[in-house]
Amino acid sequence: MTVKRTQRKNLLNQSLNDQSSDLYWYNEASKAMRSKDVNDPTSWGWWAAVHQYASNVSQNQYWTSTDVNGERWVTNLDNMDQSGNAQWWAHCPHGDPKFLPWHRAYILAFENALLQVISTLPNAPAQWAMPFWDYTTSGAEGFSLPPAFKVNNNSLYFLNRFLPFSAEQYYSATVTSTVDENFEQYRFAIEGMPHNVVHTGLRGAMRSILTAGLDPIFYTHHCQIDRLWAIWSSISTTTTTYNSDGYFKWLYVEDGIVKAKDAKIALNDCMSTTDIPVTDLSDNLLDTLSYDYETAPFEQQFINSVLTQRTMKAPMASVSSIKGRLPMPEIKTDALEQLIFASSTRQVKVSNSSEQVALKSLEQKSLANTLALTREVSKPEQIHSLTIHIDGVVTDGDSGNYLVILDELDEGSANVQNRWQIGYVSFFGSTVEDGKTALTGGKPMSVRLAVPHEHADQICGQCMNNKRLAVSLVPEYEGADYGVASIEKIVLELKTQK
Known part of the structure; x- marks a missing residue:
């Protein structure tokens, strides 16, 4: 049985001890993917390397780190450069228009990899999706590092995180980052706030692009960035986006064994999270992906704050014309x-x-x-x-x-x-x-x-x-x-x- 994708849910509502929760199976999947050869697409190290990796990887404290049981997160690091797999690694674009669409495709490919790994585990659920860490629209509870990521007794723990981390001081600036309806202006803003500040605020492996993909909190963070983008898309009228293709290993289960195909995720409409095609490199369709996010307690309050700031930025002559009719039209750069x-x-x-x-x-x-x-x-x-x-x-x-x-x-x-x-x-x-x-x-x-x-x-x-x-x-x-x-x-x- 292959586990099916379901709605992405807020991990703040989930318990690591509840076998019906997505957080529980995220922990189990990360455990199963650990201690494998970095050249194996079912390994944790492979997907961290897809994002980026350090040139001195075999001496890096995070790439050579061990889990709570003393097992290496990633093995066979000395042979990374000679493996022939480098074409699949180190593709993350930062400070680039492709930042949002590439990471959307990356999280989809990683989520699919976890779905296939979970399918092979005992008592696997019928459905699963990558949980998101909502440090923006869930109130005070969401500002702190989630409890499961704080304690050194599970597979979601990673060394040197800043445990007193709080995102409370980033909230108002995240509202401001969401105001502009021009896609490139929005991408630049959201990449800086909250994406970058959460990375460096957490410290440890998250502080560097070269090591961030090793930390399990990284993927829940990028789910949240993708969710914020989806919220922006739902309240924006922009017609200018940056579409992008991402190339990844696409995992599937055959005869109880996880295998991989070379694949392309084509984001032909960056404003949508539905009907995203996955093809092989000859453009033969492998899958069509659609997903959405669970609504958070203060999500509408966040949206209202964004729309209020948009009216504040409107020219005086047009304020009366947009009253009661939000969102306002996109302001052209010229x-x-x-x-x-x-x-x-x-x-x-x-x-x-x-x-x-x-x-x-x-x-x-x-x-x-x-x-x-x-x-x-x-x-x-x-x-x-x-x-x-x-x-x-x-x-x-x-x-x-x-x-x-x-x-x-x-x-x-x-x-x-x-x-x-x-x-x-x-x-x-x-x-x-x-x-x-x-x-x-x-x-x-x-x-x-x-x-x-x-x-x-x-x-x-x-x-x-x-x-x-x-x-x-x-x-x-x-x-x-x-x-x-x-x-x-x-x-x-x-x-x-x-």
Whole structure:
């Protein structure tokens, strides 16, 4: 019997001791896939390597780690590069338009692998699906690391996680990440918040793209990112998406043995989670996938917060026309005017202590004219967004999260007159190994952080009045063990719309 796919459910409602729960069978499957040759597509190591792996894999503390019984999670690491399987590994795109669709296909292929493994286990259920960790729309219960992932007595435990982790401080920024209806803007935002900050906030293997796929919490995290994308799709009217094909081993059971075929998952409609075709490499259909997610307690509240922010960003002249008719139409990129009006003047290095970076005012006249237009009743030009860009980031050592604060300084001193807490950024993926980062193309990282809309006009006005502004980067927690992040430039960008 092959276990059938069912609705993906919130793991916060599940018990590791309940044999009817998806969490129970996730634990059993991870146990069955452990201690196998990394070249075996039914092994845990294979699917971690599909995401990415370290160049010094046989010396890496996470790739060589053992479970609660002292068994290796992955074996035969010394032969990875000579196995002929490298074509299937290290394909995750980060800092790339394919980030969301590739990971959707990856989780589907991994979920299918677990379904086949579970099918061979005693007392297997009739249905199963990958559970998601809802750290966004399940209230206070969801903010913390789930209990099953905290204790060292099961197969879902992995070393060096930050057990006091909390996602509470990421909630409002995740709402903001969901506001933009342009797909590429949304992808950039959601990859940064909450995707990257949860990775680095958990520490351990999750802190690095090269090791994250080893940790069982990784797949529940990416189920949540996919779910947030599905929620965004359900309330957005965008017609521009980035479709993608993913190439994976597609597992199936024959005569009680799990076997594998070369396959392609074609995401021809990135806005949909139904009727996704899986084909062999000659385009012969192997399967058609459809899935959905269990509704969470505060999901509608989250959606309402997103829709409220969308109306706040609408131009004044159109507010009356969209009242009571949400979601609002997508704002086209070419309808926006862009102005870089403040920038850092030096390279910045930040690690385990706070760093304040002065910004130099630019385009004073243009900024004054732009802000004057936003106050003209007869010319309904509005502030669309104020964004902090942190560009050219590379990290020597482990990456981390930083609270970004915008300060207004007294003239001629470093005394802070006004302070705005903007939100958290993560430099996940910026760590340099063999002369390049783990991002697509090995490029340096860029981060964007939206300034809360209610602060934007005030901040712009202070800069227009020749007030001195500075950006402070504060490590997320005391005693941080971050590597040194080098930043080429920090800028403030203002976008207006008519």
